[in-house]
Amino acid sequence: MTWGRGCSWLAANGWLHEQGDHQKYDRSRALFPDDLIAWIKETQPDAWAKIEKSHGASATNSLLDRVRDQLDKQGTLDVIRHGIDFLGVQGKLKLAAFRPASGLNPDILKRYNANRLRVVRQVRYSLYNENSIDLVLFLNGIPIATAELKTDFTQSVSDAIFQYKKDRLPKPKGQGAEPLLSGMYVDKKLSGIQAVQTLSRLNRAYPGKDTTYVIDLFNEGPEVLESFKMYYETAELAGNSDPNMVFDLRGKLDGQGYYDEHEIDRVVEVEINADPESKQTQAKLAKAIEPVVDRLLKKYQAAQKDLLVAQETQNQTAEEEAQATLDALQLFKRDMGTFVRVYTFLSQIMDFGNSEIEKRAIFYRRLIPLLDFGREREGIDLSKVTLTHHSLRNLGKQSMALGKGGQLQPVSESGSGEVHTKEKALLSEIIEKVNDLFEGELSDEDKLVYVNNVLKGKLLESDKLRQQAENNSKSQFSNSPDLYGELIDATISADEAHGNMSKQVLISKELQAKLLEILLGPGQLYETLREAEDRS
Numbered sequence: 001m002t003w004g005r006g007c008s009w010l011a012a013n014g015w016l017h018e019q020g021d022h023q024k025y026d027r028s029r030a031l032f033p034d035d036l037i038a039w040i041k042e043t044q045p046d047a048w049a050k051i052e053k054s055h056g057a058s059a060t061n062s063l064l065d066r067v068r069d070q071l072d073k074q075g076t077l078d079v080i081r082h083g084i085d086f087l088g089v090q091g092k093l094k095l096a097a098f099r100p101a102s103g104l105n106p107d108i109l110k111r112y113n114a115n116r117l118r119v120v121r122q123v124r125y126s127l128y129n130e131n132s133i134d135l136v137l138f139l140n141g142i143p144i145a146t147a148e149l150k151t152d153f154t155q156s157v158s159d160a161i162f163q164y165k166k167d168r169l170p171k172p173k174g175q176g177a178e179p180l181l182s183g184m185y186v187d188k189k190l191s192g193i194q195a196v197q198t199l200s201r202l203n204r205a206y207p208g209k210d211t212t213y214v215i216d217l218f219n220e221g222p223e224v225l226e227s228f229k230m231y232y233e234t235a236e237l238a239g240n241s242d243p244n245m246v247f248d249l250r251g252k253l254d255g256q257g258y259y260d261e262h263e264i265d266r267v268v269e270v271e272i273n274a275d276p277e278s279k280q281t282q283a284k285l286a287k288a289i290e291p292v293v294d295r296l297l298k299k300y301q302a303a304q305k306d307l308l309v310a311q312e313t314q315n316q317t318a319e320e321e322a323q324a325t326l327d328a329l330q331l332f333k334r335d336m337g338t339f340v341r342v343y344t345f346l347s348q349i350m351d352f353g354n355s356e357i358e359k360r361a362i363f364y365r366r367l368i369p370l371l372d373f374g375r376e377r378e379g380i381d382l383s384k385v386t387l388t389h390h391s392l393r394n395l396g397k398q399s400m401a402l403g404k405g406g407q408l409q410p411v412s413e414s415g416s417g418e419v420h421t422k423e424k425a426l427l428s429e430i431i432e433k434v435n436d437l438f439e440g441e442l443s444d445e446d447k448l449v450y451v452n453n454v455l456k457g458k459l460l461e462s463d464k465l466r467q468q469a470e471n472n473s474k475s476q477f478s479n480s481p482d483l484y485g486e487l488i489d490a491t492i493s494a495d496e497a498h499g500n501m502s503k504q505v506l507i508s509k510e511l512q513a514k515l516l517e518i519l520l521g522p523g524q525l526y527e528t529l530r531e532a533e534d535r536s
Contacts, residue, residue, distance in 0.1 A: 006149075007119050007135070016118040025120060025136075027127050029068040033060070035116040036067065036095070036141025043097065043111045047089045050353060054088030062087075066244060067095070067142070073248065076142065085247035088353040096140055116140050128171075182209055186216040195219070195227040243346050249339040250360055256332060259292050264363045271362050282504045282511060285366070289507065293370045300329050300373045326373075333371050336364040369488060369506040429522040433514070450501050451515065456523055458490035469529035477526050483516055 011017040016035070026033050037060055041048050048059075055062045063086065070084045083092035097111035118138040123146075124130055135147040181201055190198055202212040216224075266288045270281070303325040310319035343352075343361045352358070430452055459465060465486055469477050491505045505511050519525040 007121060010119045014117065016116060017120075021118070021120040022123050022132075025123055025125075026064070027125060029064050030071075030125065030143060031064060031068065032118060032120070032138045032141040032143075033064055034141070035118055035138060036064070039095075039114060039116050039140040040093070043114050044094065047093055050088045050090075051086065054351070054353070069244065071142070074251065076144065080139065080142065080144075085244075085250065085354065085357075087243045087247075088351065090353055090355065095142065180209065182212050184214045186214060186218060189218050190227070191219075191223065192227050195224055199224070243350060243352070246339065246343050246346065246352065246357060249335055249342070250357060253332065253335055253339065253360070253364075256328070258296060258332060259363075259367075263289075263292050264359055267363050267366055268359045271366070282508050285507045286503060289366050289370065292367060296329065296371055297373070300326065303329070329371075329373060333368060333373065336368050340364050340368070366507050369492060370503070372492065430518055433518045433522070447501075451518060452523055455487070455490050455515065456519055456525055456528075459486055459519065459525060460528060462486050466529045469526050474520075474526045478516075478520050484512060487512055487516060 007017050021032075024032060024034055040063075051063060052059045066084060066086055067079070070079050074082075074084075080096045083094040086093045094111075097108070097115055099112055100108045103109050116139070118141075120136050120138065122132045122134065123136045124132045133146045134149045136143050137145040137147075184199065184202060186198075199214065202214070267285065270284045270288045303322050307319060307322035307326065310316075310322055340361055343357060346352075347358075347361075430448060464482055465480075468480055468482065472480075488506065491502050505515065
């Protein structure tokens with residue numbers, strides 16, 4: 001059977017095939033755009049309407065670029081099976097439909113029957129030459145298979161194999177990564193970014209490659225040096241922030257298997273349905289997120305032990321595996337932080353239209369502060385105990401007369417050791433306000449020491465807050481975006497000595513807000529910072 005007759009047979013059995021199809025193939029994206037867009041419009045009209053609303057005239061190009069990006073990162077099989085995340089679309093945007101187990105659901109069957117199968121002849125796939133592949137099979141615009149057809153009269157199967165291995169590569173010479181490239185002949189003018197990009201192709205490491213050279217017939221050394229200096233010291237990102245970065249990070253984080261959907265939903269449900277008047281909110285949130293925290297901290301601790309054992313036994317393979325686990329967990333935490341920062345910024349200027357993204361932002365915000373990798377404890381380790389506060393108790397008056405001696409000036413009122421009436425009132429107000437904040441068996445003294453001594457003491461150490469207090473009114477200072485971050489840092493620092501209360505603070509925005517209200521009110525944080533700055 002010739003490939004022409006083969007295409008005709010496929011066309012007679014449900015495949016799409018038309019003369020000139022190859023001209024509609026998008027070489028830059030390796031897609032057949034007409035089929036992809038047509039299938040989405042037919043099977044997911046609501047999603048397409050949202051895409052057009054979000055992206056306007058660029059809807060088609062934005063979608064095609066996103067599909068190409070996800071095919072490169074996730075692979076064809078994953079994209080066809082699971083679809084893609086796309087800005088403005090709730091849930092996954094499907095790119096194919098599989099045969100249903102039964103015909104009981106007409107909607108699913110309709111989507112399956114809407115799949116667009118296409119065969120295209122002589123597909124010219126490269127942007128740099130006119131090489132072609134005999135046949136390409138597409139599913140809804142996505143290429144899923146290729147074929148090189150041969151006959152014994154012209155070329156053999158071995159010729160087809162050679163073509164696939166050696167003669168069907170899309171990158172031209174001089175483009176992309178060529179690690180063996182050691183020399184370059186330049187016969188035209190180069191400047192700016194063009195000079196940097198062209199000459200930097202030599203900068204690819206390869207075993208045994210220790211020398212590079214350039215024969216340049218057009219450009220002067222100082223001019224080339226200026227081009228590199230421009231980007232070496234002052235390079236800046238030129239372009240818009242890509243919202244798809246959020247979707248990509250979600251896929252990366254989800255794919256590591258450190259949590260599941262049920263655990264995300266459990267935390268988000270507590271967060272969303274929290275009753276500000278209920279004392280049980282913090283306890284519920286702690287219960288919801290604790291299994292994930294416990295699992296990750298134990299995994300990190302186990303990897304640390306494995307690393308020590310591997311180093312002691314000089315087992316290099318085991319050492320590398322343990323170190324890779326530790327690095328992966330640290331990177332996981334950093335990626336969550338990146339996700340939260342990027343999403344928080346971009347969500348202010350665009351609507352992601354995806355509740356799964358918002359749920360993860362909530363989940364990650366709660367999880368990140370609790371993953372204190374490297375500080376896990378199975379028992380009590382006193383080797384690094386430091387004094388964080390002390391308590392004064394009135395043990396009564398005792399006479400310590402030593403006979404006559406020189407006269408000393410009496411202690412002034414400001415340093416008499418007696419709490420002033422105003423200070424007593426402020427402390428009473430602090431105790432009254434913190435009484436309802438924390439769960440568990442905690443004394444008034446515990447709460448007072450934690451808020452007024454430990455947290456406030458650590459906040460007073462902040463140079464950033466001290467400068468802000470000095471240069472701003474109390475109202476302006478109270479609205480500083482740095483207050484929450486400094487409070488979280490102070491809470492984390494106090495975690496070992498005051499673990500119960502610290503964990504409640506870290507998982508509750510409401511509790512953080514109330515603590516800052518107390519510290520800025522009766523806690524006199526602002527006033528004390530200004531006094532400290534004046535003294536310095």
